[in-house]
Amino acid sequence: MKPVKFFNSLGRRLQEFEPLEPAHVGLYTCGPTVYDRIHIGNLRTFIFEDILRRTLRFFGYRVTQAMNLTDVEDKIIAAALEAEVDIDAFTAPHVESFFEDLAALRVERVEHYPRATEHVAEMIAMIERLLAAGYAYRADDSVFFRIAADHDYGKLSGIDLDQVRRGQRVQSDEYGKQDARDFVLWKGAKEGEPEWPSPWGPGRPGWHIECSAMSQKYLGKTFDIHCGGVDNLFPHHENEIAQSESANCCPLARYWLHSEHLTVDGEKMSKSLGNCYTLGDLLDRGLPARSIRYLLASVHYRQQLDFTFDKLAEAGRALKRIDDMRFRLAHEAEKDGDSASLDLAADDFENAFAAALADDLNTAAALGAVFTFVHAVNGFIDHGLPHGARARVQAALDRADQVLAVLDAGEWAGSPEAGGGLSDAEIDALVEARSDARASRNFAAADRIRDQLSEAGVVVEDTPDGSRWKRA
């Protein structure tokens, strides 16, 4: 098994990855709060996590992953109240659209999608342990985590709470606490809000406790990798560590990986700027899901990525270069080419690709290797394709695509509008008719057919071996 290196936010350094159990990885990834349709920033993180998961498998690990669904939280409660439905009815369509969006981008289903509302008992149990150990205290009907009792609080984010500005936001907090820095574990019930019974009276869990309780249930007290967007580093992940490690007296996760944010046209996404695109917004504009996945995966996960429509179009053109090579490869006859040197090119590609992924998931370099290989294969197509070349190239690309999931256009089919409604057989007939016209030097007729096909979105390519076509 090849050593894989990750940049661990905990300690802020590149580390060789070693799982707790041989060949098995426990992975926890913070999931969505299901109060709205997720936006492309969320999708960037989920695609990063998907590539992490696929990369681990690529290197021979079995992966057990849990992604939570936050289905009870302030925004949800407020929105459900306004819509006059209970929170389950309110969140259901958002859960559904979340899964649809992931599927549209070929993000794999993970093993567990625990919901906060179904794990309140586990959260209560953890809060009880924290109370018993003196890490938590009750105030009014709520329970708070006592940061002063946690001596290594801040070790993930490097934050020094004494240096943090004490803003008005803390003063406006609705719940009483002893120290402004403390955070809530359990919120006492309020009129009209959903509530669960607890030893401290009815109420609902705080946001941070859900991940601590659910990761423990599905992955154990200590697991391998915890991921999320950088914004979660503080306070969410810091608080998860505080809760879990105080309750369990062992490390929560050994590696913490955080993906950088997506900006749009150089600015942070926000509703007021109107640049909070959802996948649906982009698909409605006719933009291909495949280009979206490519763009979001093409920049290293720890780099900010600025989303623009121009880049999305560029992504489509880059993919076309891959598609064109595969199209040419499929139509080119194998003959006595230099198969040893083709094998060498394929080996070089596979090695460079794997090395890039093993280096902290360097997808940009991995794609660079893909294009270098595309260039090499084009050379073989031009100068003589050896026997067995198609299978060898196909195998190399397929293996890489187990991680990237963008290299095979066929896997993304589903835009039948291309081709203008003409069936393959109809197109074949037209192309043949045009060839006949050309053969009899009736170029006017040939060009009419070419124009007709062009309007239908079909490109005819004339090669020394005859004409062939593809959908644009």
Place this chain on the structure above:
RNA sequence: GGCGACGUGGCCAAGUGGUAAGGCGAGGGUCUGCAAAACCCUUAUUCGCCGGUUCGAAUCCGGCCGUCGCCUCCA
């Protein structure tokens, strides 16, 4: 105020001590009845600026300029 990231060709983006991957674009070429499509070639003596360390720096150190993010809503 505290913490952190980034600045590489026209645009995007790898590379973190050994002499600049890759994509898009642009220019040229091949092919063609003409085209188109595609492919091929070319396109950074240089990595924000100034100093320093070194045989050698885009890569390390110091300073400066600029951009961005987080600091308890946030992927």
